[in-house]
Amino acid sequence: MTDPWIVTLGLCAGTFSARLGGILLGQRLPTGGAWARALNALPGTLIVALVAGQLFQGGLNEWIAGALAAAVAFTTRSLVLTMAVGIATVYVLRTYT
Amino acid sequence: MTPAMEFRSGLREIMPLAMxxxxxGLAFGVLAAQAMMGGLETGAMGTLVFAGAAQIVAVERLVAGAGSVAALVAGIALNLRLILVTASIRDFFVGRPWWQVALGAHFSTDExxxxxxxxxxxxxDVGYWHLVGGGAGLFTAWVGATVAGVLFASAIPEPRALGIxxxxxxxxxxxxxxxxxGHRDLAPWGTSVAVVAIALWSRMLDPSWALILGGVAGAAVAGIAGDD
Structure with missing residues (x-):
């Protein structure tokens, strides 16, 4: 078997296990108290960690574009506008600085 | 809302992200071509794995000559966060037949x-079918674009140069x-950002582990310090 097929089958097993495992784990945790509060907060904290990781791995250009995108997100709440401003800003900064 | 309506609204609302x-996907196809993958292998990987970032990281490792074991470990480490993703929407799956659980699990992505x-x-008032509708849109976009990317690799520009x-x-x-x-999210979110920052700046963890640790630390603060 070639490397791409080994990686495909291995990633398929690992990824599906993670997805299914989360559902099974989540359903075994209590529905009230600290565990429930933590699980309810998880989407927000995970998204914020994702954004922080991407910005910390970038540089000043990414931080400026991220700040402008955040400003657009807060004022317009439009997904398309936020993506457009973020991409345009990072493109201009990378091209002209 | 009926399941069909929910599915359609999920499909419609995912369109900007599917773009x-x-x-x-096109960029991944270019990378796959460098790993000597063809249309069949790329389509099979997109269909069976359906996790963009992990596929990119794993195939990038293959192209770098790291071997299939190193490529697998990198991809799976990045996908451990999916445990947290599906655990946070556990309610969607309660009482559903096994095939719907499997379908919803496979279609759960960040987006x-x-x-x-x-x-x-x-x-x-949306849930399972909204998620699956969005997942169906992303799945079609991902498999279609990655196969197109590997078949037309030589004609595609580098996405980083365009800011994409x-x-x-x-x-x-x-x-x-x-x-x-509101303000009750401040402490959990601040904790997530701080943990990611420390983990990356100190170079103690690579980005995929920093992300998981940051998300869990923030959720733990909400669980321990919060009130209902």
Whole structure:
């Protein structure tokens, strides 16, 4: 078997296990108290960690574009506008600085 | 809402993000061509794995000559966060037949998960079929674009040069805005950012582990310090 097929089958097993495992784990945790509060907060904290990781791995250009995108997100709440401003800003900064 | 209506609204609302996925998919196809993969192998990987970032990291390792074991470990480490993703929407799967659980699990990605969770936080009565509708849109976009990318690799420009790699960062910033529920999120979110910053700056963890640790640390603060 070639490397791409080994990686495909291995990633398929690992990824599906993670997805299914989360559902099974989540359903075994209590529905009230600290565990429930933590699980309810998880989407927000995970998204914020994702954004922080991407910005910390970038540089000043990414931080400026991220700040402008955040400003657009807060004022317009439009997904398309936020993506457009973020991409345009990072493109201009990378091209002209 | 009926399941069909929910499915369609999920499919419709994922379209801006699916456009971003198409561009990423084309870029992945170019990478797959460098790993000597063909249309069949690329399509099989997209269908069976359906996790963009992990596929990119794993195939990039293959291209770098790291071997299949190192490529697998890198990809799976990045996907451990999916445990947290599906655990946070455990309610969607209660009482469903096994094939719906399997379908919803396979279709759970960062993008449609965040979209459906944000819609619920905004007070909308959506759940499982909204997630699956968004997942179906992303799946079609991802498999189609990655196969097109590998077949037409020589004609595709580098996405970083166009700033398009920033599309998902910007999208997640908007989704974070939608999930924000006021000052009680301040301590958990601040903890997440601080943990990621420390883990990356000190070089103690690579980005995929820093992300998981940051998300868990923030949720733990909400669980321990919060009140209902």
């Amino acid at each position: 971003g996925v198409v561009i990423y 449609n998960w965040a979209m459906t969770v944000a819609a619920r936080k905004a007070g909308r 790699d920033f599309a998902f960062t910007a999208a997640f910033i908007l989704i974070a805005r939608t999930l924000w529920q």
